[in-house]
Amino acid sequence: MKQLCLFFFFLTLSLQAQFQVNGIVKESATNKPLPFATITTNNGLNTISDVDGKFSIAAPIPFTAFDISYIGFTKARIALEKNKNYYVVVLSQKTDDLNEVVVPSENPALAIIKKAIENKNNNNPQKKLRSFEFKSYNKLIVTANPDSIDGRIDSVFVQKSIGKQFSKIDSSDYKFKDIISKQHLFQTEKVSQYQFANARLKETILGTKMAGFKQPVYEIIAFNLQSFSIYDSSYELFETKYNSPIANDALNDYNYKLLDSLLIDGRNTYMIYFKNKKKRRASGLEGVLYIDQNNFAVAKAVMRIKGVLDISGIHDFKYIPNEKLWFPTDKTFKIVKGKNDDDIKILGGTIQFDGDVEQDFKERKKVASDFTYLLSHTNNFEIQYNTPIQIKKSAIYIEIKDDAINKPEHFWNTYRKDSLDSRSQKTYLALDSISSKKRIESRIRFGRKIINGYLPIGKFDLDLRKLFSYNNYEGFRLGIGGVTNEQFSKKFRIEGYTAYGTKDGNFKYNLGMATRVGKFSNSWIGVSYTDDVREIASSVFTIEKKAFKIYDPRPINISTFYNYVSWKTFIETKIIPKTESFWELSRAKIEPKFNYIYNLNEKLYTSYVMTTAMVSLRWNPFSDYMQTPTGRIEVEKRFPKFTFQYTQSLPKVMQNDFEFSKLDFKTEYEKKYLNGQKTSLLFEAGYALGDVPLTHLYNTSPNNITKETIMQRITFAGKNSFETMFFNEFFSSEYAYFQFKHGFSRVTLFKKVKPSLVLVSRMAWGNLQNPEQHIGLDYKTLNKGYFESGIELNQIYKGLGLGGFYRYGPNQLSKFQDNIAVKISFVLNLGL
Known part of the structure; x- marks a missing residue:
């Protein structure tokens, strides 16, 4: 659903204060906009230009002039003219070119930043204060400035083999300008209560409304546009984490430049520009920090990323003298289209961007949708410090009250910072009507189900x-x-x-x-009956929901199954914080559908009964969860994740034949890098103790068929399976498995050939207790270990890819070609 939110940004197309001065700052030599220029009025108001060089000064007190300054450019003073509220300011570069931010041997900005890093704990509200709470009002819109759009009606021509032929009249820009002159294209509002105590922060959403939706899309509400705290070691901007410019190791990643000193809230601050040291595009954050000259706290921060999307996040603070602390009061987030050579496909729609490489790229004519942007503003109020706070259900990061979507209008009038203007009022009416007519909510529900x-x-x-x-x-x-x-x-x-x-x-x-017995914990109790088959010795974690695939390639080559006829009663619940658990009591009659006999104390079993109790639990301690009126959602997936499963047979209960215990464990870790690469680690282990037939032991997921040549063995690759291990080659009663994967960013070889290179290594160790009890299959054990490595070239063309894997180590086969497996991969791109 996060992709759905991005879909809104692109397919939908500045709010102007009634009394304000607007403008844009440009560079004289190239006529390009200058972001983060400082604008100061002659009566003391100050602001900075945004990522597009645009600025807006709301002036409750009249002023007659303003100054604009920028790194390496000559300062300019602009006198206001009567009946003029938009100014294009062009700055000339100084003779000492400062385009590159260089850190000299004695850079005063470095000393200031070091002090800011040293004093983080003293200045961070979440470290210095025992507790705090406040309410906040947030408004988010997707819109465009009507004045930026050319609303003419033009003729459209189509290129033919000889010349051009008149086709039709293009009125799209005209219609678009007419629409956004009356309304925004998307809008949400939210009133929240934030509480912090015992090192836990919780947001409780008291009211929320989303234009076009009777029930909001909760995933959009949870979308993390910018970090709550500026002091976190990782700063998050539009769901992407970057090393903070005041992280402990920030000096390794950023250059700094002292620009100016400004007065904020009656206190002197240093204005410091920072920029990522890496030269390549979109390599990291840049922006401006305003550092208090006395306690080296952050008094204001502007964070920015420029790439396919131009994104900026602004944090404003208010100084609290009693606490000697700067506390956050406002956050502003803006996202606009950037520049990129490639078109981007999202949910079946194509978004075209201008290229930022001049050669071999012809700039296209801008259309109305190029001027769209998203703007979110949050205001904090009713702030209280160090008061006794008891946070209910503190394991939930965001909780949406059941009545939050049904708040009356007087509730919103109470908490809105400003009353809605006519465009905002019409947005709700228009989008509610469109949503109802086009059945948008039912379509989203349909999409959720299909995914x-x-x-x-x-x-x-x-x-x-x-x-x-x-x-x-x-x-x-x-x-x-x-x-x-x-x-x-x-x-x-x-x-x-x-x-x-x-x-x-x-x-x-x-x-x-099943019937639900707990709404908050989403607890269900139920019963079921099953008569089906399952792969021999397959490890199944019951709590894990099997991901939906159009195809599942690995089972294609499996021949050894057992039939099970089972009754079970179960409870599934999320009552334990940050966990999902499944508790089961079952009786199953097992019949192997291959040549197999289990010999227990000289008694031969070709079929048997198992009565077991089982608990399967998945624990995500580092993830954040949102509780909604319809259920609980994992809104921030963090690693590592842990899965546990314990199975115990019940002797002499409902004709149970065997006594045994099984303990299974799995942990997963993923790390995504800013350059598009990703590292994945997976560790699994299992231990079976007692009388366990082969059907319920471990096979460590083989995925290779017994054929003579490499070409005959080509099949589809599995996700976490041993591609060179033959089916039924190894069995274990105890095992440990480790997998390492590193995926590099996609490389363009040709226009439509952009493979993703993935390096893979897998290894496993195991042992089989009492092998003489298992009669019928020839197999080996993993006492000496099993090792394979390979290279995958995924998504070479239209989702198809190819991989090669090599088996080595103690279980390497005598023929070289038998150690090689070639596999086909396929990634279905739904545009999500």
Whole structure:
């Protein structure tokens, strides 16, 4: 749904104060805009230009002139003219060119920044104060300035083989200008209460409304446009984290320049410009920090990224004398289109950008949508410090009250900083009407379901995973299944499926029902019956929801399955903070569908009964969660994540045949880099103790078929499987598995050939207790370890890719070619 938010930004196209002076600052030599120029009025007001060089000064007190200064440029004074409120200011560069920010041996800015870093804990409200709370009002709009758009009606011509031919009249810009003169194209409002105590910060949303939606898209509300605190070591701007200019190691990443000294809230501050040291485009933050000359706290901050999108975030603070602290009072965020050589495809729509490389790129004519931007402003008020605070449900980062979407108008009039102007008022009326007419909310609901693998049909969601699959035992598996949805009931659900294998000739089916017993924890209790087949020795974490795929390539080559007929009762809940858990009691009759006998104390089993109790738990301690009236959402996914599962057989309960215990563990870690690269680590381990037949041991996910030549063994690659390990080659009662992946940013070889290079290494160790008990299959153990490495070239062309893997180490095969596996990969690009 974050991509949906981005979709709004591009497909929808400045709020002007009634009394203000506007303008733009440009460079004389190139006529390019100058961002972050300082504008100071002759009566003491000051501001800076935005990423486009534009500025706006709201003036409750009249002034007659203003000064504009910029790094390396001659300062200019502009006298106001009668009946003129827009000024184009051109600055000339000084003879000592300061385009490159250089850190000399004695840079005064460095000493100031070092002091700011040393004093962070003394100046950070979340470190210095025991507690605080305040309310905030946020308004977000997607709009455009009508004055920036050429509203003429032009003729449009189409290029033919000989010359051009008149086609039609283009009135799109005219219509667009007419629309945004009356309304914005998207708008949300939010009133929140922030509470901080015991090193925990929680936002409780008291009221929220979103133009065009009776029920807001909660993921958009949780969208993190900019960091709450300027003192965090990582600063977040538009869901991307950057090393902060006042992080402990910031001097390694940034150059600094002392620009000026300014008076803010009656206190003297240093104005320091910072810029990432890397020369390449969009390599990091740049901006301006205003540092208090006395305590070296941040009194104002402007953070900016310029690339495909031009993004800026401004933080304003107020000095609290009693606490000797600068406390945040306002945040402003703006995002506009940047420049990029490539068109960007989002949800089926194409957004074209101007190139920033002059050669071989012809600049296109700007259209109305090029002037669109997003603007968000947050104002904090009713601030209290060091008062006793008890935060309820503190493990939830954001909580939306049940009545937040139904607040009356007098609630909004109470908390709005300014009353809505006519454009904002008309935005709600217009978008609500359009949304209702075009059924936008139902389309979004439909999209949510499809992305998660379901097709909503009335009160039933059809499970797309159940329709079609293939494996070597069942052949083509054709089926149908699904679950009732919220239109059927919010408290009860019925689910099930049936499937038929064309090769084994058998039907499989499942039927279950559950009732919700806890709304906040989303707890359900239910029962189900299943008659189906499962891969031998496969490790399944019950709590993990299987990701939706159009195809699942690995099962295609699996031949060894067992049939299980099971009854189970279960409870699933999120009552433990930052966890999801599944508790199950089941009885299953197991029948291997391959040549296998389990020998236990000289008694031979070809089928058996297992009665077990199981708990499966997924713990995401570093993630942030949002509680909504419809459920809980993981809004900020952070790593590492941990998954635990414990299974215990119940002796002499419902004809149980074996006594055993199984403990399974998995942890995942991902790190994304600013240059588009990503490192992924995965560790899994399992331990089975007691009398466990081969069907319920571990096979460490092999994905290679037994064929003579490399070409005959070419199949689709799995996600985390051993591509060179043959099916049923190894079994373990205890194992440890580690995988390392590093993906590089995509490289353009040709216009439509942009592969992504991924380096992969996998290794596993294991052991099998009592191997003499397992009769029928030939297999080996992993006592000496198993190792493979490979290279993947993914998305070479239209989602297709190719990978090569090599097996080495103690279990390397004698023939060189048998250690090599070539695999096809496929990534389906839905434009999301």
